[in-house]
Amino acid sequence: MDANVDSPAPESSSPPLLHPALASLSFLLGTWRGQGEGGYPTINSFSYGEELHFSHLPNKPVIRYTQKTWKLSSGEPMHAESGYWRPKPDSTIEVVIAQSTGLVEVQKGTYSTSEKVIQLQSEIVGNASKVKEIRRSFQVIDGNLCYDVQMATHTITLQPHLKAVLKKI
Incomplete structure (x- = not known):
């Protein structure tokens, strides 16, 4: 067996190459921070601080995604999730997200590079006793990443749950 196969790549001072499949969503890459609002018919409304981070793996057709939220008043952590986004050449996208x-969530959707819009719809919501469906919509407007999340449970139809406006830092 070639010893180089299992060895890590040598360190390089140049940034990792962006896989060509990610060029259409490269506008997402980086760290976004801001504030959001949440609510649902079964809970009280709330506000939160949030940070999203999108990065790419060297020469791989996947975007790594991490998210964390905190209480604005105290900075206490509220929620976190991470996953991977796989854009396809036909403007469809596959996303997997694990929440804290x-x-x-296993989601599929579409994206528009010209409009900087991503629409996601849950295919599977696993390990959820109540959540039946999740939809996520992202759009860059005037340089801000705006998103909303809708959710349905076994007893409540699809309703707004979260929305936020984030700035690239």
């Missing part, structure tokens, strides 16, 4: 609550 134990819930896992």
